[in-house]
Amino acid sequence: MITKTCKRAAAALFLLLAVLIAAPAPSSFDFVLLGDRTGSAQPGIYERIWQAAAAEKPEFVVSAGDLIEGGVDATAESEWRKFEQMLAPYRKFPFYTAPGNHDIWSSVSEQLFRKYAGHPPHYGFDYKQVHFTVLDNSRSDQLSEEELHFLEQDLQAHAGQPVKFILSHRPSWLIDAAVGNSMSPLHQLAKKYSVKYVLAGHIHQMLHVDLDGVSYVSLPSAGGHLRLSGQYEDGWFFAHTVAHVHGAAVDFEIRELGGRITSLKDWGMLGLLKPAGATSILGR
Numbered sequence: 146m147i148t149k150t151c152k153r154a155a156a157a158l159f160l161l162l163a164v165l166i167a168a169p170a171p172s173s174f175d176f177v178l179l180g181d182r183t184g185s186a187q188p189g190i191y192e193r194i195w196q197a198a199a200a201e202k203p204e205f206v207v208s209a210g211d212l213i214e215g216g217v218d219a220t221a222e223s224e225w226r227k228f229e230q231m232l233a234p235y236r237k238f239p240f241y242t243a244p245g246n247h248d249i250w251s252s253v254s255e256q257l258f259r260k261y262a263g264h265p266p267h268y269g270f271d272y273k274q275v276h277f278t279v280l281d282n283s284r285s286d287q288l289s290e291e292e293l294h295f296l297e298q299d300l301q302a303h304a305g306q307p308v309k310f311i312l313s314h315r316p317s318w319l320i321d322a323a324v325g326n327s328m329s330p331l332h333q334l335a336k337k338y339s340v341k342y343v344l345a346g347h348i349h350q351m352l353h354v355d356l357d358g359v360s361y362v363s364l365p366s367a368g369g370h371l372r373l374s375g376q377y378e379d380g381w382f383f384a385h386t387v388a389h390v391h392g393a394a395v396d397f398e399i400r401e402l403g404g405r406i407t408s409l410k411d412w413g414m415l416g417l418l419k420p421a422g423a424t425s426i427l428g429r
Contacts, residue, residue: 172273177203177238178386180346181211182228183247184369190383191368192231193402198385199235205272206238209346209364210245210283210314212262218253225261241270241277245314245347249283267292269299275390276306280313288317293330300338307393309340316345322354322361323414335359342395348372351380351399353412360409365399377405379416 177198182191198206213224232240242248244266249255259265266281278299280292288296300309311331321329327336335343342360349366350373364386371381383402388395397409411418 173389173391174204174273175201175390176272176275176388177201177206178344178364178388179206179208179367180364180384181209181245181247181349181369182367183211183214183245184349186214186368187370187383190366190402194367194383194385195232195235197400197402199238201385201387203238203387206235206240207277207312208240208242208367209312209344210243211247211346211369212242212245213247215247215250215254218251221254221257225257229261241279243279243312243314243346244281244283246283248314249281267295269303271303271306273390274307274393275310276303276308277310277312278303280311282313282315282317286315286317288313288331293334296331297334297338300334300340304338308390308395309338309342311335311340311343313345315347316352316361316363318343318345318361319348319352319363322356325356327357332356332359349381351382351384351412352414352416353409354414362397362409365401377401377403377417380412 179194179198212228213221215221215224241264242262244258244262249258249266255266266283267279269276269278278296280288280296282288282292296311303309318329318331321332326332331343336357336359340359342362344362344364346364348363349369349371350363351365352363354361365380365382365384367383367385373379373381375381384399387398387400389398399407
């Protein structure tokens, strides 16, 4: 005879199996990150970067900003229209951007950014288990109190998202991350809400540092001129970055326009951590 205990155990096992069968598998997808297009844009580079990025068939594309050269209210809209024409073949990919200092410098340019980017200067968005908070430091090297307040509100509202990114154009965190300052307001918020990745552009150089489990990343240029040494090993090169998301894990491939592929762990605050021949070349 089947006892009540056996019946309860069987019922519990059945319920567990039903939950496991119904539970969705961890979602996997790719998206692309782009650095600056402008800042003395190099002819044809951004177009080639987009061709390479589109070949990855990403779910969406995220830019660190500086999409136009800007600086002059009277000519800004014509620059945005030219950018729109260039981007037209790739509009099937949802496109999100932070405002760069070449995109917003005045009230007129801010209105044009809103019109052509389709977003306010700061905003958040979700894709499956990923959440992005996009901040506006287009007119200051530092994040204002307003931006930090928006950041906390946005992260609090999306605290349940397993994977969180913070994106701004300028790397306002650069010095704090380089010296290991874990008390900065940005870092404290990142830690409080389990943000794993803080991204920026602006300096056109590939840099990376981990601090208390938060990865700070300066994205390589997507067309803006290469400064200082211009050497690959120092982080000066044109590239797009593919983010492979699987559940709560994210792997990055930094894909140089010349063909070299590295991962995030290959880079530090002073450039490439290993000789080029010893990097983690990812065969995909």
